[in-house]
Amino acid sequence: MDILKDYVDEDIYVRCANRLVDDERKVALITTGFFVANSAETDGPPGAFFLYHALKKIGYEVALLVDPIVFPLMCNAVGYESLINMPLGEDVDSKAFARSIRDSLNPSVIIAIERCGRAADGKYKNMRGKDIGAHTAKVDEVFELLASESYSVGIGDGGNEIGMGNLVEVIHEGLDIDPCIVPVDELLIATVSNWGAYGLIRELEIASSRSGLLPTPEQQQAFVAKIVGMGAVNGMSGLPECVVDGFDAEVEQSIVASLI
Numbered sequence: 001m002d003i004l005k006d007y008v009d010e011d012i013y014v015r016c017a018n019r020l021v022d023d024e025r026k027v028a029l030i031t032t033g034f035f036v037a038n039s040a041e042t043d044g045p046p047g048a049f050f051l052y053h054a055l056k057k058i059g060y061e062v063a064l065l066v067d068p069i070v071f072p073l074m075c076n077a078v079g080y081e082s083l084i085n086m087p088l089g090e091d092v093d094s095k096a097f098a099r100s101i102r103d104s105l106n107p108s109v110i111i112a113i114e115r116c117g118r119a120a121d122g123k124y125k126n127m128r129g130k131d132i133g134a135h136t137a138k139v140d141e142v143f144e145l146l147a148s149e150s151y152s153v154g155i156g157d158g159g160n161e162i163g164m165g166n167l168v169e170v171i172h173e174g175l176d177i178d179p180c181i182v183p184v185d186e187l188l189i190a191t192v193s194n195w196g197a198y199g200l201i202r203e204l205e206i207a208s209s210r211s212g213l214l215p216t217p218e219q220q221q222a223f224v225a226k227i228v229g230m231g232a233v234n235g236m237s238g239l240p241e242c243v244v245d246g247f248d249a250e251v252e253q254s255i256v257a258s259l260i
Contacts, residue, residue, distance in 0.1 A: 001157055001189050003174040007167055008189055016153055016186045017203035023151065025108040026060040029084075029101065029142070031162075032113045033070030035135040036126070037238030039231045040069045043245050044114030046223050047155065047197025049077055051111065054201045054213040063105055067137035073227045086137035094138035098145040110146055111153040114193035115139055117162035117180035125178055127158055140182040147183075154184040155196040157245070163187045192245045195255050202259040214260055217253035224252065 009015070020028075032048035033040045048064060055062050065084045066074055075083060084105075086097055101107075116124045116132065117140045124133040140162050143152055154163015159171045165183035172179065190196030198214065205213045215223070221242070224232075228240050236246040244252055 001191055004159075004167055004170060004189050007170050008187060012186060012188060013199050013203045014207075016188060017200060017207040019151060019186075020055070020109060020204060021058065021207040023108050026055075026058075027105060027107045028055050028060045028062045028109040028111065029065055029105060029107040029150075030055075030062065030111045030113065031065040031115050031139050031142070033066050034114050034116050034126075034161075034235065035069055035132045036235050037233050039233050039240075040073060040227075041114070041235035041245075042224055042228060042232045042243065043157070043193050043235050045070060045073050045227055045232065046220060046244075047113045047194040049074070049223060050215045050220070051113070051197045051201055052078060052082070054204055057213055058204065058208045058210060060109075063107075065101070065139060065142065067139070069135060073230050073232055077223070077226075086139060088135065088137050092137070094141040095145070098141040101142055102145060102149070107146070107150050109153070110143060110150045111155070112139070112143065112162035112184070113155045113197050114157070115154075115162045116160055117143075117164070117182040119160070119178040120168075120181050121178070123178075125160055127160065127177060129178060140180075143182055143184065151186075152184040153186045153188065153200075154182075155188045155190065155193050155200070156180075157190055157193045157196070161193070192247060192255075194244055194252075198256055198259055215256060216260070217256045220256045221249050221253055224249070 032044035
């Protein structure tokens with residue numbers, strides 16, 4: 001992200017928050033979940049969960065689009081009625097599934113937080129270049145279908161997430177990975193994707209003149225602990241521990257506290 005930050009506008013979080021607040025229809029679809037060690041990593045679901053609640057508080061209808069690895073982590077957190085569980089498998093008609101989302105929800109805003117997107121060869125890859133497509137629903141089909149209809153936002157921290165298509169050439173030159181080619185209207189980068197979501201929530205507080213949208217450090221850590229108890233893992237180690245991308249609870253809580 002030290003490389004990419006020079007290619008992203010400094011006011012991008014402010015601009016994105018203002019656009020979300022000013023949206024007239026206020027129907028949002030949030031997606032998250034990155035396959036690691038037979039589960040989902042701890043980066044992504046917390047940011048999606050708290051952004052989900054923040055958007056609801058400013059008047060949005062919000063749905064969460066997940067796949068089977070993330071569904072168990074989120075079903076008790078937001079309720080079944082708010083979840084769309086996109087199936088896995090080569091026999092799944094992902095384009096038809098994307099059309100069904102457009103027809104039923106017709107979101108004005110679509111947001112991906114730490115969500116793997118396909119590379120130029122059509123594969124879904126982790127940071128080691130391993131193909132994780134068998135465990136990754138083709139959520140990016142939704143972003144492509146709605147490219148001209150919905151305001152799209154991607155939050156990522158590694159180069160292989162939905163949205164990194166905005167900077168694919170820069171990533172090719174600066175990083176030894178095969179980046180995601182799926183673009184968005186606004187790409188938000190952060191050291192940890194959850195932190196990007198928290199930063200956006202803080203800007204939503206300012207833009208909407210609403211306090212209390214951000215979680216407290218204690219609420220943030222409690223949610224991480226909850227999903228770890230359900231099987232989520234630290235993306236760096238692959239272990240079920242209350243660590244996000246290698247950062248422990250103290251660092252995580254200090255990030256949230258610095259935004260309040």
